[in-house]
Amino acid sequence: MxxxxxxxxxxxxASGVALRLHRVGFQVAILELEKPLAVRRTVSFSEAVxxxxxxxxxxxxxxxSPDQFxxxxxxxxxxxxxxxxxxxxxxxxxxxxxxxxxxxxxxIKREPDPLPVNLPLHIGLGPGFTAGDSCHAVIExxxxxxxxxxxxxxxAYPDSGQPEGDPSRVLRAxxxxxxxxxxxxxxxxxxxxxxxIMNDKPVTSPFDGLLRGLIHPRAEVTEGMKIGDVDVRxxxxxxxxxxxKALAVAGGVLEAIxxxxxxxx
Numbered sequence: 679m680x681x682x683x684x685x686x687x688x689x690x691x692a693s694g695v696a697l698r699l700h701r702v703g704f705q706v707a708i709l710e711l712e713k714p715l716a717v718r719r720t721v722s723f724s725e726a727v728x729x730x731x732x733x734x735x736x737x738x739x740x741x742x743s744p745d746q747f748x749x750x751x752x753x754x755x756x757x758x759x760x761x762x763x764x765x766x767x768x769x770x771x772x773x774x775x776x777x778x779x780x781x782x783x784x785x786i787k788r789e790p791d792p793l794p795v796n797l798p799l800h801i802g803l804g805p806g807f808t809a810g811d812s813c814h815a816v817i818e819x820x821x822x823x824x825x826x827x828x829x830x831x832x833x834a835y836p837d838s839g840q841p842e843g844d845p846s847r848v849l850r851a852x853x854x855x856x857x858x859x860x861x862x863x864x865x866x867x868x869x870x871x872x873x874x875i876m877n878d879k880p881v882t883s884p885f886d887g888l889l890r891g892l893i894h895p896r897a898e899v900t901e902g903m904k905i906g907d908v909d910v911r912x913x914x915x916x917x918x919x920x921x922x923k924a925l926a927v928a929g930g931v932l933e934a935i936x937x938x939x940x941x942x943x
Contacts, residue, residue: 680705680777681777682777683699683707684706684766685709685780686762686764687709687710687724688708688710688722688723688724688727688739689717689724690721690920691819691924691927692723692781692783693722693724693920693924694920694921694928695783695924695928695931696723696737697734698931698932699931699932699935701737706756707747707756707757707766708759709758709762709764710758710759710760710762711760713727713897713898714728714894714897717892717905719891720863720864721734721918721919721920723756726741727758728894728896735919738756739755739756739757740756741759741760744769747766747772767793767797775795775796775797775798776798778797780797780799780800780801781931782803782807784803785803787806787837788805789806789807789812790806790807790813798938799815799935800815801935802815803816803817803819803931804816804834805819805834805836809829809830809831809833810831814938815828815829815937817829817834817930817934818834819927820842821923822835825927826926826929826930828934830934830937841904844910846884847907847908848904849873849881849892849906850904851899851902851904852876852881855876855877855898856895856898856899857874857875857893857894857899857905858874859873859895860872860873861874863890864914866887867889868886869886870882871883874905884908885910887908888912888913888914888916889906889908890908890909890917893905
């Protein structure tokens with residue numbers, strides 16, 4: 679079976695999943711928005727939508743059209759398609775439902791809309807998915823002893839509505855619109871130092887720390903949306919390595935895939 683694995687979303691958790699699946703030899707492709715909303719852009723394959731290509735830990739993803747899809751896979755890269763509705767699953771020339779798995783890594787935190795086709799394996803990351811109902815397996819994304827576990831019946835922990843760790847580290851949009859940055863990801867910021875502005879409203883650093891993430895200036899955000907992340911640890915590796923959380927979640931995805939492949943033997 680010429681298995682293809684599509685990942686909806688290309689943010690940092692999705693990219694950790696894509697990276698591990700690619701490294702063990704699966705053919706992986708990413709389906710993204712026209713203007714992705716990733717914050718940790720240096721470790722997010724979604725950045726290829728803005729820049730044409732993005733390399734994370736030595737693996738390159740490339741923005742492609744459907745006619746470039748197959749040649750990109752053959753080149754050992756990860757194709758990124760602008761396809762938020764996963765319409766490629768209906769394309770009988772590029773996909774076959776019998777040999778296609780899907781990982782929904784959009785972190786929408788609500789029940790997803792039904793897929794356009796039936797697939798042998800549909801994996802959902804985090805809250806909103808119910809294994810046995812809206813998908814076949816759910817992967818826990820909340821930090822705890824269950825982080826990265828594959829759930830085959832039931833749900834992940836519900837969305838708490840709060841960021842993990844110190845909530846002050848999260849930068850939120852003071853207004854709707856786009857961000858004009860004054861700092862770059864990886865820059866050290868002093869407390870109250872200007873990081874960006876939105877419609878003349880300042881976004882400042884909550885404390886001394888490293889700017890770990892900042893949304894792309896072409897992205898369109900709503901008031902209150904997460905647009906950045908400051909980390910008190912002054913460790914530049916954080917901006918070029920996928921996180922331990924992303925790798926743990928990827929481990930759960932790998933488990934669910936291999937369980938299904940054994941069933942299909």
